Amino acid sequence: xxxxxxxxxxxxxxxxxxxxxxxxxxxxxxxxxxxxxxxxxxxxxxxxxxxxxxxxxxxxxxxxxxxxxxxxxxxxxxxxxxxxxxxxxxxxxxxxxxxxxxxxxxxxxxxxxxxxxxxxxxxxxxxxxxxxxxxxxxxxxxxxxxxxxxxxxxxxxxxxxxxxxxxxxxxxxxxxxxxxxxxxxxxxxxxxxxxxxxxxxxxxxxxxxxxxxxxxxxxxxx
Numbered sequence: 001x002x003x004x005x006x007x008x009x010x011x012x013x014x015x016x017x018x019x020x021x022x023x024x025x026x027x028x029x030x031x032x033x034x035x036x037x038x039x040x041x042x043x044x045x046x047x048x049x050x051x052x053x054x055x056x057x058x059x060x061x062x063x064x065x066x067x068x069x070x071x072x073x074x075x076x077x078x079x080x081x082x083x084x085x086x087x088x089x090x091x092x093x094x095x096x097x098x099x100x101x102x103x104x105x106x107x108x109x110x111x112x113x114x115x116x117x118x119x120x121x122x123x124x125x126x127x128x129x130x131x132x133x134x135x136x137x138x139x140x141x142x143x144x145x146x147x148x149x150x151x152x153x154x155x156x157x158x159x160x161x162x163x164x165x166x167x168x169x170x171x172x173x174x175x176x177x178x179x180x181x182x183x184x185x186x187x188x189x190x191x192x193x194x195x196x197x198x199x200x201x202x203x204x205x206x207x208x209x210x211x212x213x214x215x216x217x218x219x220x221x222x
Contacts, residue, residue: 019057087131
């Protein structure tokens with residue numbers, strides 16, 4: 001089944017900085033990333049089917065942060081469709097900060113499930129976007145500062161992130177959500193064009209990376 005966007009549907013994107021994209025500093029509140037591109041392409045294709053698009057992403061947020069603001073930022077808006085992209089901040093790179101806290105797979109899954117349960121009960125259509133990591137080397141943002149990343153660090157992060165990606169896939173099956181396999185998508189794209197073309201730091205998409213996410217999102221829509 002595809003997502004059905006009828007006239008008057010409200011769609012909410014939420015998550016971390018990949019979704020946020022300075023939304024609070026831009027007049028329409030959608031930011032400059034894939035939510036804006038989805039809304040723009042939909043409006044171009046379907047001017048007769050107006051949709052309300054909302055964005056409540058906040059940079060740096062983990063599942064536990066979403067949970068703390070879920071009622072006010074998501075549930076109270078009563079959206080018809082909720083699209084979630086979260087997980088890269090739950091990965092091990094935040095343990096580079098001495099005050100970092102290692103989030104286990106079990107904690108990640110339990111928290112994510114608490115986000116989904118009330119939406120599923122309300123009959124909300126769900127889109128779960130896999131967290132992703134592209135194989136970039138160099139200096140990246142990490143916790144409260146920056147870190148020089150090589151093969152060893154990427155392998156360590158992958159060891160932490162891969163089980164959490166599997167959790168997102170599992171929860172999509174459990175809750176009948178539409179899965180956007182972003183990690184697989186970017187791996188395939190990076191095999192033909194270098195990963196820096198899609199995300200210069202391996203995490204935050206370039207304009208081309210946001211366009212790829214938006215195109216994949218729209219393919220889920222009827």
